[in-house]
Amino acid sequence: MAGSTPASATADGAAALGKARSSVSPWGEAWRRFKRHRLAYWSLWVLGALMLAVLFGPLVYKVGINDIDFQARLAGPSLKHPLGTDDLGRDLLARVLYGGRISLAVGFAAMLVAIVVGVTIGAIAGISRGWIDTALMWVTDLFLSLPQLPLLLVLIFFFRDPLKSVFGPEAGIFLLIVVVIGGFRWMPVARLVRAQFFSLREKEFVEAARALGASTQRQVVRHILPNSLGPVIVAATIDVAAAIIAESTLSFLGLGFPPDIPTWGRILFDAKDYLDIAMHWSMFPGLAIFVTVLTINFIGDGLRDALDPRRVM
Amino acid sequence: MGNYILRRVLLALPSLLGISVILFTVLALAPGDPFEELATNPNVPPEVRLALRAQLGLDDPVWTRYGHWLSSMLKGDWGFSFVSRIDVDTLIMQRLPVTIVIIGASQILALLVALPVGILAAVKPYSWFDRIASTLSFIGFSLPTFFTGLLFILFFSIQLDWFPFVYRADISATGWQWWWEHIRQSIMPVAVLGLFQAASWMRYVRSSVLDVVRLDYVSTARSKGLSERVVINKHVVRNALIPVVTLVALQMPAIFGGAIVTEQIFRIPGIGSLLIDAILRNDTPVIMAVTFVFSGLVIFFNLVADLLYGWLDPRISYR
Numbered sequence: 001m002a003g004s005t006p007a008s009a010t011a012d013g014a015a016a017l018g019k020a021r022s023s024v025s026p027w028g029e030a031w032r033r034f035k036r037h038r039l040a041y042w043s044l045w046v047l048g049a050l051m052l053a054v055l056f057g058p059l060v061y062k063v064g065i066n067d068i069d070f071q072a073r074l075a076g077p078s079l080k081h082p083l084g085t086d087d088l089g090r091d092l093l094a095r096v097l098y099g100g101r102i103s104l105a106v107g108f109a110a111m112l113v114a115i116v117v118g119v120t121i122g123a124i125a126g127i128s129r130g131w132i133d134t135a136l137m138w139v140t141d142l143f144l145s146l147p148q149l150p151l152l153l154v155l156i157f158f159f160r161d162p163l164k165s166v167f168g169p170e171a172g173i174f175l176l177i178v179v180v181i182g183g184f185r186w187m188p189v190a191r192l193v194r195a196q197f198f199s200l201r202e203k204e205f206v207e208a209a210r211a212l213g214a215s216t217q218r219q220v221v222r223h224i225l226p227n228s229l230g231p232v233i234v235a236a237t238i239d240v241a242a243a244i245i246a247e248s249t250l251s252f253l254g255l256g257f258p259p260d261i262p263t264w265g266r267i268l269f270d271a272k273d274y275l276d277i278a279m280h281w282s283m284f285p286g287l288a289i290f291v292t293v294l295t296i297n298f299i300g301d302g303l304r305d306a307l308d309p310r311r312v313m
Numbered sequence: 314m315g316n317y318i319l320r321r322v323l324l325a326l327p328s329l330l331g332i333s334v335i336l337f338t339v340l341a342l343a344p345g346d347p348f349e350e351l352a353t354n355p356n357v358p359p360e361v362r363l364a365l366r367a368q369l370g371l372d373d374p375v376w377t378r379y380g381h382w383l384s385s386m387l388k389g390d391w392g393f394s395f396v397s398r399i400d401v402d403t404l405i406m407q408r409l410p411v412t413i414v415i416i417g418a419s420q421i422l423a424l425l426v427a428l429p430v431g432i433l434a435a436v437k438p439y440s441w442f443d444r445i446a447s448t449l450s451f452i453g454f455s456l457p458t459f460f461t462g463l464l465f466i467l468f469f470s471i472q473l474d475w476f477p478f479v480y481r482a483d484i485s486a487t488g489w490q491w492w493w494e495h496i497r498q499s500i501m502p503v504a505v506l507g508l509f510q511a512a513s514w515m516r517y518v519r520s521s522v523l524d525v526v527r528l529d530y531v532s533t534a535r536s537k538g539l540s541e542r543v544v545i546n547k548h549v550v551r552n553a554l555i556p557v558v559t560l561v562a563l564q565m566p567a568i569f570g571g572a573i574v575t576e577q578i579f580r581i582p583g584i585g586s587l588l589i590d591a592i593l594r595n596d597t598p599v600i601m602a603v604t605f606v607f608s609g610l611v612i613f614f615n616l617v618a619d620l621l622y623g624w625l626d627p628r629i630s631y632r
Contacts, residue, residue, distance in 0.1 A: 039448075142328055142332070147566050147608050147611050150588055150603065151604060153573075153589070157600070248459070254589075254593070255589075265459075268459065272578075275467050276467075276471045286460040290457075294452060294455035297455050301451075
């Protein structure tokens with residue numbers, strides 16, 4: 001075991017890190033464990049391909065998202081329109097690719113908001129005992145029992161117009177949706193980080209740092225935080241998927257991005273009244289959401305196995 | 314136990330209060346003025362408008378307005394719908410039963426699927442059954458409810474023509490026919506919501522049973538010569554359910570979110586679609602009241618989960 005495993009790890013992933021054969025870096029070890037999760041490994045490729053397509057597709061596939069062609073209304077997939085067209089004859093491939101950019105951007109940006117808020121609150125609660133911890137956890141529990149979708153809808157309904165007038169229609173809605181979705185997803189992260197802090201701050205290496213005179217800030221930033229990141233990374237992955245679903249849900253209810261910005265949820269919203277005559281119209285954006293969310297969830301599962309070795313059976 | 318229930322109920326009250334503060338803050342911060350319509354109406358002189366504002370307390374400080382709002386909410390005076398021209402509480406009472414029935418039925422379906430599948434998958438981990446069930450559950454909770462809803466409509470309503478895809482509240486039939494029509498039109502929404510929940514619960518049940526199965530007392534039960542069936546049903550499942558109940562309670566807000574989407578897809582006249590309609594038509598009193606009802610429901614179900622918790626693990630209620 002000891003002889004064969006490091007060799008395969010260096011051959012596959014750790015070689016790139018420039019490590020000697022005998023020592024495997026923690027990240028190399030994690031990558032080795034990640035690759036053992038077959039579905040997660042393949043999901044990484046599928047998601048990578050999808051993201052490349054969404055990022056660079058519009059540069060190669062030069063059909064406008066708003067090019068109206070009444071000759072080809074509600075046409076099924078063909079050579080000219082690989083994914084078919086919608087009720088105005090607009091090309092669906094171009095719209096799905098463009099919408100993917102927005103859906104993925106919302107997903108990642110909302111995840112960042114959730115992680116930053118969650119880590120900050122969890123870290124403050126975890127390092128300061130007493131009433132600050134109690135108060136922050138009460139707020140966390142309160143946010144956990146808020147009905148999220150109704151509040152999301154209400155917030156967007158109230159604040160859509162003023163933000164539109166300040167930042168412009170696209171950026172304003174983007175900002176609002178990202179902040180609101182991220183603002184409702186930080187609680188699990190905060191709880192995770194707090195629990196990690198509770199156990200880590202009693203560990204010997206933190207005690208050693210404290211004995212050497214490290215300030216609280218240095219203990220947190222250099223010693224505790226980096227060691228509590230494993231579960232946070234897993235939570236972050238799942239959060240991207242959840243944020244993409246949340247954004248699509250808002251758009252599907254007609255309360256997300258404005259109609260001229262075709263996010264995946266918005267295309268579905270427009271397509272749902274044509275289910276019987278133009279099935280392809282709703283299938284492709286729906287499949288895009290499904291594949292993205294599924295692969296992200298699988299990757300999250302693989303990362304859990306890779307970064308949290310205690311949990312692996 | 315009575316003491317425990319009382320303590321839990323008392324703990325739920327500050328949460329409800331906190332939620333009401335958040336809701337009111339959103340409303341107070343929101344731009345736009347309920348008097349906008351009057352302000353642009355040339356027939357209303359400005360001094361009448363100002364007098365009306367003062368009379369209705371719109372110029373009072375925020376915390377006074379919050380006090381007024383909260384006390385009238387508690388008294389059951391929820392205001393008047395701008396659009397429907399009836400009292401908000403009447404409107405909500407008309408819509409609430411449908412939502413409760415659909416959500417309740419879908420949760421029962423989710424439990425009926427998730428419990429046996431999760432337990433069977435955990436009893437034989439990494440078997441074929443476990444692999445297939447786990448993969449299906451991943452697929453299940455990666456499919457957003459609005460997409461499964463559309464797929465169900467496409468397949469069962471349009472292709473097979475088994476179920477109607479528009480929910481009708483005004484079914485004229487009576488007796489058995491009435492029941493049958495209602496069940497028939499509820500099958501798809503209940504299945505969409507229930508299967509989505511079942512997919513994520515199944516994973517909780519599985520991992521929780523896996524944790525418990527390895528404990529020493531389970532080995533003891535086995536070595537006493539108890540049958541596997543008794544060991545699993547009597548010893549493992551009850552203890553494994555404790556963390557599941559917590560996770561399910563944490564998911565309550567998501568369940569109501571799913572209900573809003575399903576009601577919108579199948580056009581079920583519940584409070585979820587009422588909320589969407591109210592938002593699209595700027596009907597602020599209805600929006601606030603429905604959001605508040607949703608919050609109340611979430612807190613109520615968290616309370617139920619806490620009580621269930623106390624029943625599953627009696628140690629908790631004595632602490």
